[in-house]
Amino acid sequence: MDFVDIYFNLFTVSLVQGAIFAFPALAVMIPFRMLGLPDLTSEGAFPFGAAIVATFTVAGFDPVVSLSAAVLFGFVVGAATALIHLYLRVPSLLAGIIVLTMLFSINIRVMGKPNTALFDNDSIFTLTLGAEGGEPWTQFALILALVLAFLAVFYWFLNTELGMALRCVGANQTMSRAQGIPTHYYIVAGIAMAGGFSAFGGAVMAQHQAYADVNMGVGVLIVGLAATILGETLVGRGTLVRQLVAPVVGSLAYFQVVAVALALGLKPSDLKLLTGLFVLITLATPILLRAKR
Amino acid sequence: MRDVTGGRQGPASIRVHDATKVFSPGTPNEKTALRKVDFALEDGEFAVVIGSNGAGKSTLLNALAGEVLLDSGEILVDGRDVGSQPVYRRAKLISRVFQDPMVGTAPELSIEENLAVAVRRGKRKTFRLGLNRRKREYFRERISVLGLGLENRLSEKVRSLSGGQRQSLALIMAALLTPRLMLLDEHTSALDPRAAELVLKLTSDVVTGDKITTLMVTHNMQHALRFGTRLFMMHEGGIVLDAPADEKAGLTVNDLVGRFLVTNDKMLLG
Ligand SMILES: Nc1ncnc2c1ncn2[C@@H]1O[C@H](COP(=O)(O)OP(=O)(O)O)[C@@H](O)[C@H]1O
Ligand SMILES: [Mg+2]
Numbered sequence: 073m074d075f076v077d078i079y080f081n082l083f084t085v086s087l088v089q090g091a092i093f094a095f096p097a098l099a100v101m102i103p104f105r106m107l108g109l110p111d112l113t114s115e116g117a118f119p120f121g122a123a124i125v126a127t128f129t130v131a132g133f134d135p136v137v138s139l140s141a142a143v144l145f146g147f148v149v150g151a152a153t154a155l156i157h158l159y160l161r162v163p164s165l166l167a168g169i170i171v172l173t174m175l176f177s178i179n180i181r182v183m184g185k186p187n188t189a190l191f192d193n194d195s196i197f198t199l200t201l202g203a204e205g206g207e208p209w210t211q212f213a214l215i216l217a218l219v220l221a222f223l224a225v226f227y228w229f230l231n232t233e234l235g236m237a238l239r240c241v242g243a244n245q246t247m248s249r250a251q252g253i254p255t256h257y258y259i260v261a262g263i264a265m266a267g268g269f270s271a272f273g274g275a276v277m278a279q280h281q282a283y284a285d286v287n288m289g290v291g292v293l294i295v296g297l298a299a300t301i302l303g304e305t306l307v308g309r310g311t312l313v314r315q316l317v318a319p320v321v322g323s324l325a326y327f328q329v330v331a332v333a334l335a336l337g338l339k340p341s342d343l344k345l346l347t348g349l350f351v352l353i354t355l356a357t358p359i360l361l362r363a364k365r
Numbered sequence: 366m367r368d369v370t371g372g373r374q375g376p377a378s379i380r381v382h383d384a385t386k387v388f389s390p391g392t393p394n395e396k397t398a399l400r401k402v403d404f405a406l407e408d409g410e411f412a413v414v415i416g417s418n419g420a421g422k423s424t425l426l427n428a429l430a431g432e433v434l435l436d437s438g439e440i441l442v443d444g445r446d447v448g449s450q451p452v453y454r455r456a457k458l459i460s461r462v463f464q465d466p467m468v469g470t471a472p473e474l475s476i477e478e479n480l481a482v483a484v485r486r487g488k489r490k491t492f493r494l495g496l497n498r499r500k501r502e503y504f505r506e507r508i509s510v511l512g513l514g515l516e517n518r519l520s521e522k523v524r525s526l527s528g529g530q531r532q533s534l535a536l537i538m539a540a541l542l543t544p545r546l547m548l549l550d551e552h553t554s555a556l557d558p559r560a561a562e563l564v565l566k567l568t569s570d571v572v573t574g575d576k577i578t579t580l581m582v583t584h585n586m587q588h589a590l591r592f593g594t595r596l597f598m599m600h601e602g603g604i605v606l607d608a609p610a611d612e613k614a615g616l617t618v619n620d621l622v623g624r625f626l627v628t629n630d631k632m633l634l635g
Binding site: 229232233235236237239240242243244247249250251252253254255 | 430451452453454456457460461463468469470471472473474478479481482483485486487488490491492493494495496538
């Protein structure tokens with residue numbers, strides 16, 4: 073009885089969370105799966121997007137302009153990681169850690185303080201769902217529509233000559249160069265796009281909770297990874313559509329699992345441990361199975 | 366003006382001038398992979414390169430493709446020095462098929478997507494769709510000459526193809542936009558004999574059909590004699606035999622093995 077009540081309360085809120093985290097999940101999937109280059113920048117781009125949107129909003133820009141600014145700055149952050157990796161020869165994971173560490177200071181500089189409240193400001197939620205910012209159900213519908221719109225544009229892009237070249241670079245760099253593709257430019261563009269996705273997620277999150285905080289990014293990466301893996305087991309990744317939809321489905325599913333865990337009485341502070349274990353198990357299973365044979 | 370004809374009739378489309386490459390210079394591992402290699406290829410010439418392991422054949426092809434930068438010497442395509450251009454820039458003029466079937470195609474892309482990339486080789490990419498009905502029609506036609514039924518599997522990922530099928534696809538891709546020079550580095554050596562024979566036959570058809578200037582490395586003497594209009598033998602980083610078509614036609618496997626032994630003896634005695 074207790075469980076059902078709590079889960080029922082958490083259900084729609086978790087849907088909203090899941091939809092928002094679809095963005096950083098996509099930002100994790102793109103470098104890992106499409107570029108074959110593990111990247112951690114999304115952990116830093118997420119709070120950066122929040123800080124940018126908060127600062128622009130407080131400065132009086134309208135919500136859509138503020139969100140666009142977040143995406144743009146997310147691009148820059150992603151590109152910075154890729155450039156550090158490619159031209160300074162820093163391993164991509166380390167490049168990401170360096171960037172996200174520096175972003176912590178930058179975020180505080182940008183906002184002028186570690187957090188910014190946006191209670192009295194407009195957001196895409198107040199803009200479209202009324203002054204109160206809507207109910208969880210309508211908020212979910214709005215964010216999901218945004219996710220699908222982004223996915224549609226991204227899917228179209230990946231089927232253009234440019235997008236096909238990008239996927240080609242991810243699949244085989246030697247062959248790509250031999251086909252006249254300047255691989256470095258495409259890697260920068262790909263990681264930049266991932267940065268944009270993550271920053272957009274952080275920005276929407278800040279608008280949704282009317283609050284931006286430098287610590288919002290902690291654990292985003294591992295949630296994105298868990299969502300991607302979970303989504304891939306649910307819908308597969310055999311086709312481009314499945315690969316793109318997997319992080320979204322995975323993120324929605326992940327937050328429902330979290331809601332169940334919380335309803336069963338788990339402490340929210342235990343979630344990161346469990347998420348980490350989940351990722352570890354999915355990564356280790358094939359290796360352990362092979363060792364047994 | 367430099368004489369780019371290489372002392373032959375007709376315009377030389379490709380000229381390698383005094384190409385020299387030393388790996389790990391000044392270390393105990395110092396290795397001269399190319400020593401003053403100098404030759405020219407006429408338009409449409411199909412040159413086969415043989416030579417013992419470590420003779421410098423791959424280094425020569427890598428230098429032409431831009432994977433290896435020369436220490437000195439020039440690489441001229443239609444009279445223009447491309448020696449300092451990166452691989453992706455040279456791809457406009459030079460295409461290649463690699464030895465390893467895994468290297469020449471993108472496994473995660475479909476057959477038609479691989480072809481779509483190849484049909485824009487060295488060209489500026491745009492926001493236009495990479496595939497459309499007209500292109501698919503064209504790819505289907507080009508790939509049906511293989512006789513492998515791949516024209517009915519255009520949307521399948523290349524990952525699912527066999528080594529021979531991949532090399533055949535790679536060859537079609539390399540010739541899709543007629544290059545000024547095509548490089549083939551032991552591109553059949555990873556295949557079983559039947560697939561190798563098929564890909565070689567296809568190579569010969571494509572090269573002669575489209576009159577593509579080609580440099581093909583092989584370790585198979587019989588193939589070296591059967592195919593091509595010119596024969597190079599490399600040894601210790603230099604070209605020790607350059608047989609034009611008429612001389613090549615008179616050669617036998619024994620002649621080639623003899624030449625191998627002679628060059629080896631010379632090295633031993635010298
Ligand atoms: N990247 C490299 N670094 C060091 N040595 C190399 C490299 N590539 C080739 N070599 C050396 O140069 C020589 C020629 O190699 P290669 O051109 O691959 O010969 P082939 O293709 O004729 O068998 C060999 O001695 C080889 O060990
Ligand atoms: Mg070789």
